[in-house]
Amino acid sequence: MTTNHSNPTSTITDPNTLRGKRAVVTGGTIGMGLAIVRALTDRGAEVLYTGRNEQRLAEAQASLNTPLARPVRSDATDMNDLAALAEHASDTLGGIDYLFVNQGVAEFQTLEAVTEESWDRIFDVNAKGSFFTVQHLAPLIAEGGSIVFTTVSNDEIFPGLSAYSGAKEAVAAFAKVLAAELLPRGIRVNAVAPGFILTPTMGVAELTEAQRAEFIEQGNASTPMGRGGTVEEIAAAALFLAVDATFVTGVELPVDGGFGKGLGH
Known part of the structure; x- marks a missing residue:
């Protein structure tokens, strides 16, 4: 039984903590990505953030x-866009201290429905x-810099997410392999693995309001802490891995209210 289902409030941050630091956040227009951008800029970092939708970028x-x-505006599936993003980051920031690879899309499709x-x-x-x-x-990341991928808490599985779960498991593998490859440059590579998080889209494309409400109810019920996480909690974990966890690399950190551990079940 949980004793507190309320969402935590955000704390006041020192606006100078990351002054002079430079970051790129992909998928930064809504939800967890936007929260990461805000957490970085609140601490004084300069941030380039990407999205595919011009309206969402403006909002x-x-x-x-x-x-x-x-x-x-950049599409992570377009190699020309990625090359242009790297050139833009080099021209405007001169290099990168932190890279947050956050873009993602999920669709609920059972075995027979997947095309x-x-x-x-x-x-x-995703992958x-x-x-x-x-x-x-990576060539722009400074020595001692870091990369944080966004994966997913995959210890508990929902039916209908074969492709999404598989793609995010691939990203978790990238984090481990790239942690080894980039170690000689002093670059740490980790992943934050969200559980059930309250976002505008809930991480799933084209949810109706009724589906979203049902998803929230199911998520609250299946999370041992009795509530969905906030995007600010994911941002805090991502910044911990990027900035503070200086002796941590190759790790996937679950931020899921005990979801993956089956606490209380």
């Missing part, structure tokens, strides 16, 4: 309301896009 920029955040097109779409965004984002941007 995010209005919400952030700071010159420290700079929107870039080659839907499979490719999910793997292109291929994540890997090649790092390939293009």
Whole structure:
């Protein structure tokens, strides 16, 4: 039984903690990505953040309301866009201290419903896009910098998410292998693995309001802490891995309210 189902409030942060640091956040226009951008700029970091949708980029920029955040329209599945993003990061930031690879898309499809097109779409965004984002941007990361992937808490499985779960497991593998490859440059590579998190889309494409409400109810019931996590909690964990966890690399950190451990069941 949980004793507190309320969502925590955000704490006041030192606006100078990350002054002079530079970051790129992919998939930064909504939800967890936007929260990561806000957490970085609140601490004084300069941030380039990406999205594919011009309207969402404009809405995010209005919400952030700071010159420290700079929107870039970029599609992680497009190699030309990734090359342009790397060039833009080099020109405007001069290099990168922190890279957050956060873009993702999920679709609920049972075995018989999955098509080659839907499979490719999910793997292109989540797996291929994540890997090649790092390939293009890693040369810009400073010695002692870090990369944080966003994966998913996969210890408890929902039916209908074969492609999504598989793609995110691939990203978790990338984090471990790239941690080894980039070790000689002093670059740490980790992943944050969210459980049930309250976001505008709930991480699933084209949910109706009724489906979203049902998803929230199921998520609250299946999370031992009795509630969904907040995007601010994911951002805090991601920044911990990127900035503070200086003796941690090759780790996937579950941020799931005990979901993956079956606590209380």
